[in-house]
Amino acid sequence: MSTLTCQNCGRITLLIVLSINIHRVSWSIQAGSPRNPEQKIIKRVIALEGDIIKTIGYKKKYVKVPHGHIWVEGDHHGHSFDSNAFGPVSLGLLHARATHILWPPQRWQKLQPMLPPERKPLQREQE
Amino acid sequence: MLRNALGKTFRFVGYTVQYGCIAHCAFEYLGGIVVCSGPSMEPTIQNSDIVFSENLSRHFYCIRKGDIVIVKSPNDPKSNICKRVIGLEGDKVCTSNPSDFLKSHSYVPKGHVWLEGDNLRNSTDSRCYGPVPYGLIRGRICFKIWPLNDFGFLRASPNGHRFLDD
Numbered sequence: 480m481s482t483l484t485c486q487n488c489g490r491i492t493l494l495i496v497l498s499i500n501i502h503r504v505s506w507s508i509q510a511g512s513p514r515n516p517e518q519k520i521i522k523r524v525i526a527l528e529g530d531i532i533k534t535i536g537y538k539k540k541y542v543k544v545p546h547g548h549i550w551v552e553g554d555h556h557g558h559s560f561d562s563n564a565f566g567p568v569s570l571g572l573l574h575a576r577a578t579h580i581l582w583p584p585q586r587w588q589k590l591q592p593m594l595p596p597e598r599k600p601l602q603r604e605q606e
Numbered sequence: 607m608l609r610n611a612l613g614k615t616f617r618f619v620g621y622t623v624q625y626g627c628i629a630h631c632a633f634e635y636l637g638g639i640v641v642c643s644g645p646s647m648e649p650t651i652q653n654s655d656i657v658f659s660e661n662l663s664r665h666f667y668c669i670r671k672g673d674i675v676i677v678k679s680p681n682d683p684k685s686n687i688c689k690r691v692i693g694l695e696g697d698k699v700c701t702s703n704p705s706d707f708l709k710s711h712s713y714v715p716k717g718h719v720w721l722e723g724d725n726l727r728n729s730t731d732s733r734c735y736g737p738v739p740y741g742l743i744r745g746r747i748c749f750k751i752w753p754l755n756d757f758g759f760l761r762a763s764p765n766g767h768r769f770l771d772d
Contacts, residue, residue: 511739511741512717512741513717513718513739513741514715514716514717515716515717516667516717516739516740516741517667545681546681546682547679547680547681547682547683548680548681569678569680569681569683569738569739569742570683571678571679571680571683571741571742572739572741572742573683
């Protein structure tokens with residue numbers, strides 16, 4: 480287990496650093512940014528390999544997530560630097576799953592796996 | 607008698623955990639020995655060659671053009687691939703095959719590298735799956751250990767024409 484300071488929101492989240500073999504849609508995950516290898520980003524997993532999703536502001540309107548990749552999005556659409564900007568993320572960049580917010584104390588909570596209904600994939604390869 | 611045996615067992619477990627942690631840190635942050643398989647890096651690295659890779663370069667961001675690196679496969683995170691870095695971010699690379707009549711070029715995006723195997727005719731590399739994020743690089747191969755008649759530092763790329771100067 481380890482803690483991470485989330486730079487763009489000033490919160491400290493607890494991460495479980497495991498070898499992620501089981502990755503499910505709607506988890507919040509921490510990954511290395513594809514654009515800047517020094518930076519770590521926390522986003523929500525929206526789609527797994529083989530799923531077809533409709534994108535928001537990406538260069539292609541519909542994307543089938545390639546093998547070995549995932550589609551991540553921030554919860555605040557339009558203000559998030561996520562897969563809609565840089566495309567699907569390779570699973571090798573995945574580092575950990577964010578489970579709890581530790582700081583500030585008034586934001587103590589368990590991060591719930593939740594997929595916004597309007598962001599459901601159009602076609603899911605594995606159920 | 608039992609206390610003696612119990613004490614010895616605990617000490618053994620303690621030493622095992624200590625050495626396990628040191629070994630893990632060494633492999634993760636310093637380097638390790640790698641067995642390579644496949645024909646994509648011939649003649650520089652043959653099938654079943656044993657090489658030594660160091661992981662410090664990627665942590666300090668000193669991977670250079672022409673280095674041979676071990677990278678997590680973009681399509682399969684459980685396997686590693688071994689290729690040569692042809693272009694860093696911002697470099698111009700030739701994306702077409704040598705046998706193509708019309709050459710096409712593009713620039714490597716920010717935070718990515720362009721990888722190619724030395725055996726251009728038999729290598730799936732960036733020409734197939736595109737530029738690879740820098741974060742997938744695991745280590746740099748610096749030294750060949752086996753076979754002994756090829757012991758030493760690795761040769762430069764036989765495909766010097768693939769390195770385009772800006």
